[in-house]
Amino acid sequence: MPTTQRKTILLDFEKPLVELEERIDQIRNLAEDNEVDVSAQLRQLETRADQLRQEIFASLTPAQRLQVARHPRRPSTLDYIQAISDEWIELHGDRGSGKDDPALVGGIARFEGRPVVMLGNQKGRDTKDNVARNFGMASPGGYRKAMRLMQHANRFNMPIFTFIDTPGAFPGYEAEELGQGEAIAYNLREMFALDVPIICTVIGEGGSGGALGIGVGDRLMMLEHSVYTVASPEACAAILWKDAGRAAEAAEALKITALDLMNLGILDVLLPEPLGGAHADPVKATEILREALRDNLESLLVLSPAERRELRYQKFRQVGVFAETAHANVV
Structure with a gap:
């Protein structure tokens, strides 16, 4: 990846x-310009870069x-859907409001030769695209569209991905006026x-109910560097301490990482990511x-x-269940 491009997303x-990789590029360019063989030194530096990358991504904090x-x-x-689908037809609208929410996309696809319904939150690539997609924050119409697609899948016996x-459902005045909470709650009930x-x-x-609105399933999987939380660390810090600057502290306390959720028994499958992230x-x-x-x-x-419905029900009944152990006083 060119250095100038890498800096913009560093x-x-x-x-x-990145500093070490830039140094390697400089040495390689100087060696080529002066026709000097530094292949041994470059191999050592590249090995060190690989080790450093592994060390960094093996010890990331929740923040x-x-x-x-x-x-x-x-x-x-949409990147994943188009990459894993043999065929993909996006469907639009909730058949109620007369609008289509671009922050939540879905449609019919063919996966490994089998018809399925795929849907999910869609963020943008840049500021303009994010504004068009509302930063992936769906409106009530988006969740109603998702349920319409899931009911279609259920009617025609198609698995749902x-x-x-x-970051969460859209918290705007209009969304609340149109029944944001009811739309998410309806999805939770119906997905069971x-x-x-x-x-x-x-x-x-x-993030929050915005994720749960399409998150009731038989299996919950997470990519290694993804997060799942009741509220964003910034929002949590602002609520608890009136200081969004303590978001890193909140991220640690919230247990938002895939490994945290696996240890808590909430996550079913933790998917490893390529070194450096997806x-x-x-x-x-x-x-x-x-x-x-x-x-x-x-x-x-x-x-x-019937077995799948019972499995789904029991899975979510067990979330948050814990046992307290009494400890005798030691004299």
């Missing part, structure tokens, strides 16, 4: 790595993982009753996601609709 913790989840070049819902990537397999994957940022190698990230969807779908298809 995350703060990547600076040491740093949130930065990766929000990376502007991270593959989006949802892709979660939103669907007969077909449902696989939900957090591909970036899973944006560093979208093709490999897509293959990892495709294989996980294939394997989990096969295991769900052998179950009856």
